[in-house]
Amino acid sequence: MTDRRQTVQSIVNTWNCDEVGHMNVQFYVAAASDANRAFAVAHGVTDPVISTRDHIRFHRELRAGDIFAVTSAVSGTHETGLTLSHELTNSASGVLSATLTCNTTLPRHIADGPFEGLNDAARPRGVPGTSSLPHLQLDDQASLRLIPIYQGVVYPEHCDEAGLMRQQHIMARFSDGAAHLWQHVGFDRDTMIKARRGTVVLEMRLDRLADVRAGTVLVGKSAMVEVMGRVLRFAHFLFDASTGALVATGEAAAVLLDLDARKTVPFSDEESAKLAPYLMKVD
Numbered sequence: 145m146t147d148r149r150q151t152v153q154s155i156v157n158t159w160n161c162d163e164v165g166h167m168n169v170q171f172y173v174a175a176a177s178d179a180n181r182a183f184a185v186a187h188g189v190t191d192p193v194i195s196t197r198d199h200i201r202f203h204r205e206l207r208a209g210d211i212f213a214v215t216s217a218v219s220g221t222h223e224t225g226l227t228l229s230h231e232l233t234n235s236a237s238g239v240l241s242a243t244l245t246c247n248t249t250l251p252r253h254i255a256d257g258p259f260e261g262l263n264d265a266a267r268p269r270g271v272p273g274t275s276s277l278p279h280l281q282l283d284d285q286a287s288l289r290l291i292p293i294y295q296g297v298v299y300p301e302h303c304d305e306a307g308l309m310r311q312q313h314i315m316a317r318f319s320d321g322a323a324h325l326w327q328h329v330g331f332d333r334d335t336m337i338k339a340r341r342g343t344v345v346l347e348m349r350l351d352r353l354a355d356v357r358a359g360t361v362l363v364g365k366s367a368m369v370e371v372m373g374r375v376l377r378f379a380h381f382l383f384d385a386s387t388g389a390l391v392a393t394g395e396a397a398a399v400l401l402d403l404d405a406r407k408t409v410p411f412s413d414e415e416s417a418k419l420a421p422y423l424m425k426v427d
Contacts, residue, residue: 148260151182151230152214156206162319163333164342164401166205170319172232173198173350174312176244179214179230187254192306196224197247198315198350199268204234204241205406211235218255219245219262226250229266240265270347270375270397277379277395277426279353282363282388289424290381291328293321294364298356309356314392318350318380321364325378329368330418340403346375348396354389361385368422374399374410376419379426 152175162168180193206212212235219229230244243266267273280287294317302313323333326343336342356362363383370377380394399408400415411419 148215148217148231149183149186150213151179151186151216152212152232153235154212156208156210156212158208161208163323164344164403166207166344167210168319169200169202169345169348170312170316172200172202172242172244173315174310175212175214175232176200176230176246177311179216179244180228180246180248180250183216183228184250184254187250189250189254192304192308194249194308194352195246195311196249196352197274198311199245199266199271199273199347200349201243201266201269201347202241202345203243203265204239206232206234206241212241218257218259219266220259221252221257222247224249226252226255229260229262231266268347268349270372271349271377271395273349275349275351275393275395277381277393280381280383280390282383282385282390286426287365287381287383290365290367291325291422292363293324293328293366293380294318294362294382295385296362298358298360298362300358303358307357309358309360311350311352314352314356314382315348315350315394317362317364317382317392318366318394318396321366321380325366329422331415341409342401342403343398344401344408345396345398348394350392350394352392354384354391356384356391362391367424367426368419369395369426370423371411371416371419374408376411
């Protein structure tokens with residue numbers, strides 16, 4: 145059994161924040177990747193560590209200037225390695241900001257069970273813990289119905305020392321594409337700013353399906369899946385433009401945020417009606 149240990153200690157810089165004013169989701173994933181590697185080194189493993197699935201729940205905002213730390217422990221095993229549980233806490237207030245659960249390639253033999261398992265704060269709630277999304281190809285008929293949100297190139301600085309695209313930058317493709325998704329469904333930036341509203345993700349799961357290297361052209365597409373009270377669930381698909389292969393998927397649960405009160409607000413009947421034409425079944 146491995147005890148929980150500190151693996152990351154850092155600060156939120158202004159360039160880590162998005163248009164809503166808090167740390168962007170990709171930098172939580174970056175912190176988890178750093179924690180995976182630090183945990184590995186602490187257990188004598190110096191090889192690169194890949195995460196094939198990251199599940200994230202966001203509990204409290206982190207904003208520019210906030211200091212934070214990550215503690216990590218083994219919470220279980222999966223088919224090919226260890227599952228690590230990370231808790232990201234605001235170091236000044238002691239408040240839990242996020243929980244991240246990563247299925248890593250760390251060898252099972254470095255940690256002995258029984259493991260602590262996941263606490264309630266880390267368990268899947270708004271999105272499934274495992275994916276049931278279809279394994280689409282870019283030119284499939286179902287893919288053509290998806291909303292295009294991203295197209296761009298993978299650069300060497302997006303890759304790790306083994307030449308594989310880092311998990312942070314896979315997440316960044318979905319995060320960067322989110323504005324295009326909201327624009328497509330009628331929640332454009334000008335309208336949202338005028339209403340003093342923003343969109344914020346409460347929970348997300350990212351599944352890495354294939355290795356991606358520098359020079360690859362990626363295409364991202366999304367679907368609105370379900371409106372559940374205050375929460376909107378949507379799905380992301382990331383394709384290799386050359387082969388058409390699906391390289392990553394994601395599912396997210398998002399809400400509207402009052403930018404002045406910094407509290408979530410429900411979708412109005414008018415807003416729910418605006419979203420209705422875009423809802424589609426993808427599993």
